[in-house]
Amino acid sequence: MRLLHTSDWHLGHMLRGEVAREHEHAAFVKWLLATCVREAADVLVITGDVFDSATPSASAERMWFDFLAAARRARPAMDIVAIAGNHDSPARLGAASSILRELAVHVIGALPRCTTGIDLDRVLIPVAGGRGLIAAVPFLRPADLPADAESALDLIYGEVIAGARARRRPDQALIVTGHLYVAGAEAPHFSERRVSIGGQESAPLRLFPDDIDYVALGHIHRAQGVGRDSIRYAGAPLALSLDESWYPHQIVAIDFDGGRTRAIRSLPVPRTVEIVRVPKRGSAPMHEVLGELDLLPALRVAPESPARPYLEVVVSLDAPQPRLRTLIEDALEGKHARLITLHVEHTGDRGALAERVSVLSGTQRLAELDPREVFERLWARDHSAPPDPGVLAAFERLLASVRGDREDPAGEPR
Numbered sequence: 001m002r003l004l005h006t007s008d009w010h011l012g013h014m015l016r017g018e019v020a021r022e023h024e025h026a027a028f029v030k031w032l033l034a035t036c037v038r039e040a041a042d043v044l045v046i047t048g049d050v051f052d053s054a055t056p057s058a059s060a061e062r063m064w065f066d067f068l069a070a071a072r073r074a075r076p077a078m079d080i081v082a083i084a085g086n087h088d089s090p091a092r093l094g095a096a097s098s099i100l101r102e103l104a105v106h107v108i109g110a111l112p113r114c115t116t117g118i119d120l121d122r123v124l125i126p127v128a129g130g131r132g133l134i135a136a137v138p139f140l141r142p143a144d145l146p147a148d149a150e151s152a153l154d155l156i157y158g159e160v161i162a163g164a165r166a167r168r169r170p171d172q173a174l175i176v177t178g179h180l181y182v183a184g185a186e187a188p189h190f191s192e193r194r195v196s197i198g199g200q201e202s203a204p205l206r207l208f209p210d211d212i213d214y215v216a217l218g219h220i221h222r223a224q225g226v227g228r229d230s231i232r233y234a235g236a237p238l239a240l241s242l243d244e245s246w247y248p249h250q251i252v253a254i255d256f257d258g259g260r261t262r263a264i265r266s267l268p269v270p271r272t273v274e275i276v277r278v279p280k281r282g283s284a285p286m287h288e289v290l291g292e293l294d295l296l297p298a299l300r301v302a303p304e305s306p307a308r309p310y311l312e313v314v315v316s317l318d319a320p321q322p323r324l325r326t327l328i329e330d331a332l333e334g335k336h337a338r339l340i341t342l343h344v345e346h347t348g349d350r351g352a353l354a355e356r357v358s359v360l361s362g363t364q365r366l367a368e369l370d371p372r373e374v375f376e377r378l379w380a381r382d383h384s385a386p387p388d389p390g391v392l393a394a395f396e397r398l399l400a401s402v403r404g405d406r407e408d409p410a411g412e413p414r
């Protein structure tokens, strides 16, 4: 059995909240379809953050459904399993799950429940004609967690894994999913934000005992293993902010033999739009930056083409430069690269002030931030300790009601 693991697509993402990534996502989806065919994949697993927002645009949703239909045509017998991440609306992602299930596409939005607890018939999904069993646990929200549990994650993963052990055959590979930050993973980037689950900042490795053959994780955008080799973040297929451009983006291919993991490979995703930084690292004074910009290649496509490279410029200033943006923009006139971010590093007394001011405004625009991240940053400004679980749960409820998750089948109390 061959399984492909991918994650954190963030369909509908906009750089700086205004530059659409549709061109790159379309290229990725096309590449992924071709890869499923070339690799003769039996299963495709997508571990959350399918969409960038809880209210994706129609074009982002169309890309998702078009992908599922094309995958069904290209690999008629391939099972597809997708879970919701913290960016997805569980209700919205899961809304079409009953019709998709008829097409062997299993979408788990909120943690499915039945009268006796977790609905194991929905969470435990046999794949590849029974050669694999996937325990599809989505990103867990306060509504998914028992209110008084000391360790809600232990309880939920414990119940799911116990159920899987009872059902699995010895020659059946057991795969468990998660969309969370596992302790020991490289510290997440701001755009991944630390999601607290049941008051826990990170999940312990003990959630995933050794008899699990592969743990498919999402949330952290840089592909990596955590603990043992078979616990992996697939990473995002494209750089979701320019500072995620230094590491390769990829998906993971896992081969199982007689139910056990035999080989794990990384398949690099081709980069569709080049990312250019001036200077290459650190910052440079104005005259050096302007010199480097002058050497950039001239425009060779239509100015509105989505294929133009993204450009990040970091200038160091020892005094205010009111014409900074104009000077940079003039230098870029007729150049192939387009300016996405312009950072200033103050080298004089203003350095310390800029540091403080950037706590909130930072290098990201508000529209690019997750509401929880904004809340947590604002909280951190005025409090020495992080918000307690009660405050976070109240914020989650507020957020859910604003976002329209009230129709959530999990029965979130309002």
Ligand SMILES: [Mn+2]
Pocket (backbone or CB within 6 Å): 049, 085, 086, 087, 179, 192, 218, 219, 220
């Ligand atoms: Mn995430």
